[in-house]
Amino acid sequence: xxxxxxxxxxxxxxxxxxxxxxxxxxxxxxxxxxxxxxxxxxxxxxxxxxxxxxxxxxxxxxxxxxxxxxxxxxxxxxxxxxxx
Numbered sequence: 001x002x003x004x005x006x007x008x009x010x011x012x013x014x015x016x017x018x019x020x021x022x023x024x025x026x027x028x029x030x031x032x033x034x035x036x037x038x039x040x041x042x043x044x045x046x047x048x049x050x051x052x053x054x055x056x057x058x059x060x061x062x063x064x065x066x067x068x069x070x071x072x073x074x075x076x077x078x079x080x081x082x083x084x
């Protein structure tokens with residue numbers, strides 16, 4: 001799907017994990033000349049670099065749950081590295 005910029009209010013959900021790592025989700029309109037759909041697009045960032053892009057989601061509850069899963073996974077990996 002192609003991202004299609006529209007003139008509208010932009011909505012986002014952002015979670016900062018630490019000073020450099022953050023999760024960013026934005027409500028976007030995707031489409032082409034034949035169809036249009038909207039969904040949440042989520043990225044994990046380290047500074048200005050995208051570490052991971054996640055599947056699009058249809059509602060804010062799913063986005064909040066995804067943010068929590070990402071945080072849990074991040075801290076799980078951090079704890080594993082600390083033990084090594």
